[in-house]
Amino acid sequence: DIQMTQSPSTLSASVGDRVTITCRASQSISSWLAWYQQKPGKAPKLLIYKASSLESGVPSRFSGSGSGTEFTLTISSLQPDDFATYYCQQYNSFPWTFGQGTKVEIK
Amino acid sequence: EVQLVQSGAEVKKPGESLKISCKGSGYSFTSYWIGWVRQMPGKGLEWMGIIYPGDSDTRYSPSFQGQVTISADKSISTAYLQWSSLKASDTAMYYCARVVGPARNYYYGMDVWGQGTTVTVSS
Secondary structure (H helix, E strand, C coil): CCCEEEECCEEEECCCCCEEEEEEECCCCCCCEEEEEECCCCCCEEEEECCCEECCCCCCCEEEEEECCEEEEEECCCCHHHCCEEEEEECCCCCCEECCCEEEEEC | CCEEEECCCEEECCCCCEEEEEEEECCCHHHCCEEEEEECCCCCEEEEEEEECCCCEEEECCCCECCEEEEEEHHHCEEEEEECCCCHHHCEEEEEEEEECCECCECCEEEEECCCEEEEECC
16 A cells, blocks of 8 residues: 655644645655645545646645655645645555645644 | 535444445536545544446455445445444544546546545444
């Protein structure tokens, strides 16, 4: 199985901050990576697919980059609605696997 | 509107069987994979498997192979997740989600999610 490791596990930030979350794969997954946002009690929401493509309707302050084994999710200016947990997921090969999540908290 | 609607919360005893459902609407149900994801209390997301309702082609995570069965009834646009003998460790929220991609075996991610079904297994 491909292991996905996110860092940090928790991130404290303020409104307006630029935030970066890293996701590393245990082997190359090309660009077959998605990012999701999950708020408490809610289903996950797709933000980014194919490592850097913005899902329709997602604000442009979200961006993704990377290929191979290292990927980043960046929020250019953190908004109150962005405090949530973020997950990466690889779909290069079965079984698909998620990172352990990064919780973005209010500083 | 594209949506997936899951069946309601379940409370079961260890050893009991269970089948939860996920009904799709607003799109061609047979043309998109449906995935199942587990989230144990306070924990992260775990990918369980996917099914292609058009022909019931199914892929499982080895962690869940043999523990659950994923199926679909395309005539009623519904996917299922079932257990034959529940354990306390099956207590979790279960989500279904539509898999989107440019072709059948090329995937971009899961773009539409059900609201989740809470399964509680307790004696």
